[in-house]
Amino acid sequence: MKPVVVRNIKRADPNAIGTLEAAGVSTAHEALGRSGLMKPYMRPIYSGAQIAGPAVTVLAQPGDNWMIHVAVEQCQKGDVLVVGCTADNGDGMFGELLATALKARGVKGLVIDAGCRDVKPLHEMSFPVWSRAISAKGTVKSTLGAVNVPVVCAGVNVEPGDVVVADDDGVVVIPRKLAVETAQKAQKRKDDEDGKRKQLESGVLSLDLYKMREGLQKAGLRYVDNPEDV
Secondary structure: OOOOEOOOOOOOOHHHHHHHHHHOHHHHHHHOOOOOEOOOOOEEOOOOOOEEEEEEEEEEOOOEOHHHHHHHOOOOOOOEEEEEEOOOOOOEOOOHHHHHHHHHOOOOEEEEEEEEOOHHHHHHOOOOEEEEEEOOOOOEOOOOOEEOOOEEEOOEEEOOOOEEEEEOOEEEEEOHHHHHHHHHHHHHHHHHHHHHHHHHHOOOOHHHHOOOHHHHHHOOOOOOOOHHHO
8 A cells, every 4th residue: 555645536426416415325226236335334323414425535544543634635525535444443533523624624424444433522513424333442643544545445445536325324335437327327216216105105005016916926925814724
């Protein structure tokens, strides 16, 4: 790994980002062909947040948050900071003060494959974080990493400028070059689901809506009227 900071990155189309943010993680994940989803241990520190934005990436050493401080300067309004580590780690590498600096630059939130602390003040200031763990354990500032290079975060390769979508369902990453196409598919899926929701609200059974009865019959499912008929 070269200790480097890349200053200029290409960010995904802003209209596509807006569409993906409104669609949410589950719909975006399906629209991408059920790929790009980070491991399920990545959880929000508080519920209710839903964001999307281009990734500014950090490759950090475990237990060392030096490069997160370096990355703040490279963030723009609307970005999502994504931190991967060179080895598994759950130390509290991020807290209230770093969040204050990021929020001042208009950053939407943080995704970190390590620990987070100061959960209460982060909730109060409405700065969402998706993390591997919550830990009060402090960190050092002693070893270089890199900013705006490809990183692996919770099992997913993240390139600078990719779209990061995060909500209560987890985190999904949409490659920058696929952002517009995936946003279009996500919007179509969302519109289809809105129509189905109205039918289900009217009392239509999902068995009929999805035309499942014939398949169930072919698979061998039988209906009987009494227990003794089984």
